[in-house]
Amino acid sequence: MADTVRIIPLGGFDKIGMNMTLIESKDSIIAVDCGMSFPPDNMPGVTAMIPDVSYLEENVDKFKGIVLTHGHEDHIGALPYILGQLKVPVYGTPLTIALVEKRLCDFGVKGIKTKAIKQGATIVVGDFKVEFIKASHSIPDSVMLAIYTSVGIILSTGDFKLDMTPVTGKMSDISRITALGTKGVLAVLSDSTNAMTEGFSRSELYVFEQLDTMFSRYRGNRLIIVTFATNMDRIQQIINLADKYGRKMVMEGELMLEVFSAAQKLGYVEVPEEMIVDSDTINNYADGEIIFLTTGSHGKSVQCISEIARGSHPGIRIKENDVVLFSSIAIHGNEVEFNRTLNSLEEQGAIVVFQDLHATGHACAEELKLLFALLHPRFVIPAHGEYRYRREAKRIATEVGIPARNIFLMDNGDILEISRTPGKKETCDAISTALPEKTQTAGLEKGTEVLAAAITGHLPLCDILVDGNERTMIDRALIRDRQQLSGSGVVVIEVCIHKKTGRLASGINITSRGFLDENNSQGLRDELETAVSREISRFIGQGVHDERIAKGVETVAGALIGEMTGKNPVVIALVTNVMI
Numbered sequence: 001m002a003d004t005v006r007i008i009p010l011g012g013f014d015k016i017g018m019n020m021t022l023i024e025s026k027d028s029i030i031a032v033d034c035g036m037s038f039p040p041d042n043m044p045g046v047t048a049m050i051p052d053v054s055y056l057e058e059n060v061d062k063f064k065g066i067v068l069t070h071g072h073e074d075h076i077g078a079l080p081y082i083l084g085q086l087k088v089p090v091y092g093t094p095l096t097i098a099l100v101e102k103r104l105c106d107f108g109v110k111g112i113k114t115k116a117i118k119q120g121a122t123i124v125v126g127d128f129k130v131e132f133i134k135a136s137h138s139i140p141d142s143v144m145l146a147i148y149t150s151v152g153i154i155l156s157t158g159d160f161k162l163d164m165t166p167v168t169g170k171m172s173d174i175s176r177i178t179a180l181g182t183k184g185v186l187a188v189l190s191d192s193t194n195a196m197t198e199g200f201s202r203s204e205l206y207v208f209e210q211l212d213t214m215f216s217r218y219r220g221n222r223l224i225i226v227t228f229a230t231n232m233d234r235i236q237q238i239i240n241l242a243d244k245y246g247r248k249m250v251m252e253g254e255l256m257l258e259v260f261s262a263a264q265k266l267g268y269v270e271v272p273e274e275m276i277v278d279s280d281t282i283n284n285y286a287d288g289e290i291i292f293l294t295t296g297s298h299g300k301s302v303q304c305i306s307e308i309a310r311g312s313h314p315g316i317r318i319k320e321n322d323v324v325l326f327s328s329i330a331i332h333g334n335e336v337e338f339n340r341t342l343n344s345l346e347e348q349g350a351i352v353v354f355q356d357l358h359a360t361g362h363a364c365a366e367e368l369k370l371l372f373a374l375l376h377p378r379f380v381i382p383a384h385g386e387y388r389y390r391r392e393a394k395r396i397a398t399e400v401g402i403p404a405r406n407i408f409l410m411d412n413g414d415i416l417e418i419s420r421t422p423g424k425k426e427t428c429d430a431i432s433t434a435l436p437e438k439t440q441t442a443g444l445e446k447g448t449e450v451l452a453a454a455i456t457g458h459l460p461l462c463d464i465l466v467d468g469n470e471r472t473m474i475d476r477a478l479i480r481d482r483q484q485l486s487g488s489g490v491v492v493i494e495v496c497i498h499k500k501t502g503r504l505a506s507g508i509n510i511t512s513r514g515f516l517d518e519n520n521s522q523g524l525r526d527e528l529e530t531a532v533s534r535e536i537s538r539f540i541g542q543g544v545h546d547e548r549i550a551k552g553v554e555t556v557a558g559a560l561i562g563e564m565t566g567k568n569p570v571v572i573a574l575v576t577n578v579m580i
């Protein structure tokens, strides 16, 4: 009888963000991470996108818990939405759990068991043992997860880099990774975000030297530093430099303060007493004595600086020779707004500096090579990132000797089944590598056992859009309406019909928002009235009195507006029947 384990990504395998992968045995399912992603600019009113967990809802009795690799939004951000329905325990390192608990409290999600697990510890969740292995990333307390299954060890790297000189975090536990490689690893789910970047990622220590140069060069200027809210390594370095150059610091941004406070309580960041001051005291300091450290709400590191550039920030106005330093930021599809901000800052006389575009929290090509070489996994599943990044991670894995047929480029929803059949000698290792990737299978003989892996099915997943704080299934029509409304506005046509005679009981009333210039649209209005009136007469003549009239009016009016103006507003017809 074969032991089988299934790996099912619900998110994180096509675009950046929304990371969530299920590991399933006969009796248990655990989820690794539960992240959100941010919608592009063209989805008005949508605040987040979260994974579709219908499969977990259908298998709720098997679902034993969620294990987290680290506290970034794209790994924990969907928890408040999903835990509202699926009340399973959540396990993570102390900082990750502190951030999760704060988020659950903010969302009013109660009754969830959360457990803080130290780096290096091992826990049991359902059928699985899960080991938390130190990993270096851009937020402290990150881990890789070694999941011990009946078929073998599955290592999920989370986000990681092999930084030998991290600042606040710790080095990835390379000796433990090597030991696991010696023991034998079944499969690795690897961070592919930087697979297309050659060499090794820059160390945070390198960034310190760069920042120090900036502090020294702009000694007498007011410094406004825009950074990623959760990058405590970077924030610690800025604090250290503020101390060195005798500056006070104002911190702005809800998420940054939230993570900073949790990290400070756990001793992961250190700040000299009285360094942090309120924004309303900045006028008490000379330009060279103050730093303004800004970020935004979740996923929007440039939100605060955009407000400052527009002059709508309550605490600070840009003045000539202010230095705005962008250090580790995320733009997330808001490029237009970002460019507007840069232009506006420079117009107001600020000096805009970009620093550290090459210091990343994710492993580059050589680090991935080292990881694969140390682990010697049977199977590799490149994770986290767009197809071409994962495709490059596959190439890297083949370079260190992992056969291409044992590397799976999965899509969200794909079901990868790995099974181990004891007592057989034959192997199916010879299966052609020329098969298309979706039907690829791989088999390996290990002593008298046969390991086989194949993508055996696919879960149909929907994008779940979060509308404010509601969890709402995507409704493409709704998004299309919003896009139409924001692009071309709305036209409302009100018609009153006498029920007995079928004639118009009053004139046709046309109002609009965001579309017609009331003073210059008389020609269009006249044409609309004529066309609508003709359409109503046609329906009445056919004895139609129901909602088909409204639909017909909307179609005719929409077509006429398109023809005359080239625009496509939302058209709403309100048809009322009156007795008198």
Ligand SMILES: [Zn+2]
Residues within 6 Å of the ligand: 070, 072, 137, 159, 361
């Ligand atoms: Zn991360």
